[in-house]
Every structure is written in C-alpha cells, then in structure tokens.
Amino acid sequence: MRARAQWVCALAFMLALAGCSSIGPATIKRDRTDYSSAMGNSWKELQLLNIVKYRYFDPPVFLDVPSVVSQQEIEARTRAEAQFFDHELTNVSGTQDFGLIRAEGRYTDRPTISYTPITGQALVDLLLRPVPQATIFAMIDAGYPSDFIMARTVKAMNDVYNYSLTATRAHPEDPRFPKLLAAIHRLQQVGAIAARTTRGDGESSSTTLGAAGRSSGATGAGESGPLVTTLYFRRHVSAAAERDIRLVKSLLGLNPRHDEFKVTGGPRHTPEEIAVDPRSLQEVLEEFAAGVDVPEGEVADGRATGVPAFAADPNSPPLIHIHVADGPPDDAFSAVYYQQHWFWIENDDLGSKLDFLFLMIFSALVESRSIPQIPLVTISAGR
Numbered sequence: 001m002r003a004r005a006q007w008v009c010a011l012a013f014m015l016a017l018a019g020c021s022s023i024g025p026a027t028i029k030r031d032r033t034d035y036s037s038a039m040g041n042s043w044k045e046l047q048l049l050n051i052v053k054y055r056y057f058d059p060p061v062f063l064d065v066p067s068v069v070s071q072q073e074i075e076a077r078t079r080a081e082a083q084f085f086d087h088e089l090t091n092v093s094g095t096q097d098f099g100l101i102r103a104e105g106r107y108t109d110r111p112t113i114s115y116t117p118i119t120g121q122a123l124v125d126l127l128l129r130p131v132p133q134a135t136i137f138a139m140i141d142a143g144y145p146s147d148f149i150m151a152r153t154v155k156a157m158n159d160v161y162n163y164s165l166t167a168t169r170a171h172p173e174d175p176r177f178p179k180l181l182a183a184i185h186r187l188q189q190v191g192a193i194a195a196r197t198t199r200g201d202g203e204s205s206s207t208t209l210g211a212a213g214r215s216s217g218a219t220g221a222g223e224s225g226p227l228v229t230t231l232y233f234r235r236h237v238s239a240a241a242e243r244d245i246r247l248v249k250s251l252l253g254l255n256p257r258h259d260e261f262k263v264t265g266g267p268r269h270t271p272e273e274i275a276v277d278p279r280s281l282q283e284v285l286e287e288f289a290a291g292v293d294v295p296e297g298e299v300a301d302g303r304a305t306g307v308p309a310f311a312a313d314p315n316s317p318p319l320i321h322i323h324v325a326d327g328p329p330d331d332a333f334s335a336v337y338y339q340q341h342w343f344w345i346e347n348d349d350l351g352s353k354l355d356f357l358f359l360m361i362f363s364a365l366v367e368s369r370s371i372p373q374i375p376l377v378t379i380s381a382g383r
Helices: 002-019 024-055 120-127 133-141 146-153 176-190 239-252 281-289 350-367
Strands: 063-084 097-117 154-157 193-198 204-208 228-233 260-264 273-278 323-325 332-338 341-346 377-380
Touching (some): 024 063, 024 341, 024 350, 120 281, 133 193, 133 228, 146 176, 146 281, 176 239, 281 350
C-alpha cells in the first residue's frame, strides 16, 4: 500500500514539473521559420496575381503585413488522491484501497496578424509616380547589372527609347537603345562610370557602378531637399573604356569635352544633361503582364489584352514567362488561381525567377516611401 502511495505521489510531482517547463525557446525555432515561409510565399503569390490581373485590365490589390504577434500559453494541472481502508473495516473480500489520479492541460496559440491595405493617395504614389532616378542607380549599386535594371525601369534616355509591350503604349525600341545599355554595362564592369546623388543641402553619396556593385564611398545624406543624381565618366581606364565613353556620349548627344552630367527627369535636356525618363511601378507591372500566357480565345473574346507582334522578335521579348493551365502545376516557383485557371512561373526558369525577384525588390523600394506604418485592419487568427 505504502509503495503504491509513494508511486502516485512521484507521478504527480513529475507531471507538475513538466507543466512548469518553458515553451518559449522551442517556439522561436518553429514559428520563425513557419511565419517567414508563409509570408514569403504569400508575398510572391500576391505579386504574381497582380501581374496576371494587368493582363485582364483588373485593378491590382496591395495588402501589406506589417506585424505578426504570436501569443502562446501552456497550462498543466495535476491532482492525486488516495484512500486506504483499515483491515477491520473491510468486507469478506479482504482489504480494499481506492485511488484517483487527475491531470488537466491546456495549450493556447493566439496569433494576431495586422494587414495594411494600400488605398487613396498612398496607392497613387505607389503605382503612378515615376521611380526616382536615385532608386534606379541604387539598385545598380546593389549588384544588378546596369543593362538589366535600365531595360526594365527606363523608358528613354535623351530621346533614345526602350521598347514597350504594353497594350496602350506598345512600340518597338530605338536601335540605339541596346547599344547604349551594352556600352554602359561594359563601363560598369571596369569601373569607368560612377554616380553621385546629392540633396538640396549639398550632402552627397558617391557610388561607383562597378561589376560587384559596391559603393566606392558614401557620406550621410540629409533629410531635406530633392535628390539630384550626377553621372560622371572616368577616363584613362583602358582604350576600350575610352571608346565606350565616346560611344555613350555620341548616342546621348552629350558634350564630348565634359565628363560629368546631371541626370534630369524631363524630356528636355542640354548637352550637359542626361534625361532619364523612368517607368512607374504600374508601367513595370504592365510590361511584365505581356509575358503572361492566356487561354486560347480570351484575347479574341475581349477578356484579356493582346501582345504586339514584335514581341516575337528575340531583341524585344517579354520580360517574364508566366504559364497557364486548367489544373495546378507540378513544380512551380509560385502559382495562383485566377479566372478559373492556374498561372505559374516554372521552378527551373531562372530567367523568369530573376525578373520576379527584381520586381519584388523594386516594388519594396517604391513602397517604402508611401505605405503608412499604422495597420488599418487587425484580425485575430486564433480563438
């Protein structure tokens, strides 16, 4: 009897001790990865869906997730009872004892996820305002090739026009444009071209557009005044670089005796200026939408927009390839269901994946200047 009572007490003590153990460290390892994967996949799907929507002239929707708060609680209770009857009080069957063990537990997970829909003036700023030239050169400095970035974000430089596959502004490229981008890229690789961004207060950030995309040096920029970007060429790097500098100046109509040129945003320019006409995020999304496959007959029925015939030219292809089918894909980088069809990017299409990665980073840079930090909708996903 006494041994059994001791066993019951020991069991109760172990259960109580287990209920006091911490769950915090284990949840960090699990939840951080799970939430990161879920938010990353959701972000890709939302971006892909917005690209597809532009092919159907369906307005995009942007919904940010500024915060995730996960509250977890575990509670354990144990109670042990035992009764022992004296031999004199037993019946004919002998001494009897009765015991009772009760254990209670509760686990609660209450994640609170905040959503920020972008509407009104914030949506206008996000979609319609041209991307600042400083943002374009910042992406080049981050490691992207200059020809890759400019082919996707620039409409024209000094009236040398890039091609467009959008439904409302489709036009072939100026034959000088690919030559211009190729020459700038070669200069970037040898460090013969650099950019300097200044504000109205005169503080600056100087950047070398090198092959590795690393800054040559920087000083803190002030918070006031408009951003002004200046491009300058570094002579005496090599004979090939000298030829490319002369080619760039010739294609852009620049003063051959000057090596420093102010980057402007308007169509009018002087021989001492480079007028970079950037695209807005909406224009970039529309260009990407030209690479969306649509089911046969939907263009003829007026359900989806068409793509100009010169898109078949290898020199002016769609920037991305998004497939379509009635059923879900087997191996997709990202996939969405829309208009009773599945749209996806193939997992082995590195070119399209790179363009999609660029678009997500590019849109994040644009969003950072317009999204309010106060969540407008908060939903408890738990109880």
